Amino acid sequence: MKITLKTDVLTNNNKAAEFNRNLFESTNTLVINIMSSPGAGKTTLLEETVRALSGKYKIGVIEGDLATEKDANRIRAMGARATQINTYGGCHLDARMVAASLAEFDLEEIDLLFIENVGNLVCPSGYDLGEHHKVAVLSIPEGNDKISKYPQMFMRTELVLLNKIDLLPYLDFNVAEARKDLSEINPESELIPLSARTKEGLHEWFSWIEGAYAKCI
């Protein structure tokens, strides 16, 4: 019974994901789903990304949160189109929520669409949203053990942005060890150390996006 229901839920999700994917393809929109623990720095990273790339691309952002419009307001203040999904307790976005929010964009006019998922290192990675790429943000204060302790997330993402490297002098975090743990769980995954706050390393993330856009469109 439990298995049947989970299958149904995922089947419905996958139908909506397919709908989204077709829409993204027909409108030439590159879509990146960004996931992390609460407070790893997804919104600050997106603010900097909008600031740096909005001269080159038309950018839209879907913000997922249990409550408040705070993150969408932060993105709007940077000049990008943003819409907020509130899950009211729900622990992840699903493809139907994303499909419903797409009505707020003219996708023909959007080159890059970022989806900032609910802050949660567990549930979001299990749901296909129809995106082209899944990216995880891991921040230095969370500690070295997170990649092995939350393997499902890091097995399913193709890029890890290791954020808040400006705090490395004050914390015991070993970047080489994180690379090693990631290569064991997901040898294909890339890892980019950066700081959204000091902007160190951001150029590598922007190059990654430009490469993904060039391949996709």
Next chain:
Amino acid sequence: MKITLKTDVLTNNNKAAEFNRNLFESTNTLVINIMSSPGAGKTTLLEETVRALSGKYKIGVIEGDLATEKDANRIRAMGARATQINTYGGCHLDARMVAASLAEFDLEEIDLLFIENVGNLVCPSGYDLGEHHKVAVLSIPEGNDKISKYPQMFMRTELVLLNKIDLLPYLDFNVAEARKDLSEINPESELIPLSARTKEGLHEWFSWIEGAYAKCI
């Protein structure tokens, strides 16, 4: 159908929680369920708690994680009895998992039992484990917006341990604002700023535990 199933899941959980609660009462065991985002510092806090209080109380710890035995090993190294629950992708502990793990303790011999939940600021707070107290850990690097963005967690806990205050000089976090946000969402909740790493403020947390123990037993 969805509602019925959720009711069933919670009914089953509540039956197991009631079983746990009766057992804790009959064995005079004070039980504290600790919840937070990944990497907020729950395990380090428990290491320090075991170190400080194991002369006075017999302490047991149940560790919840998706994968690995790392946290239970850290607690065992401090000299406390610890058991590890691996949820294999599950985003929270439930009362049945806790009930099953209680067989590994002689509760007659345990004064304080800590349950370290899966690192997740969303799902764990919705499940009664039969515990006496729910405590949230929020860490400075996660940022000021978390209390309003994850209201279900902070409405359901009665104490917030604001961890990693040793990082306050390097980050924009306003403790007074966190107190204000918490008092709006949950006026009954206490908040203790501390650092498990530098030990600043830990005595207040230990006093809170001693007070809770005195009231419960």
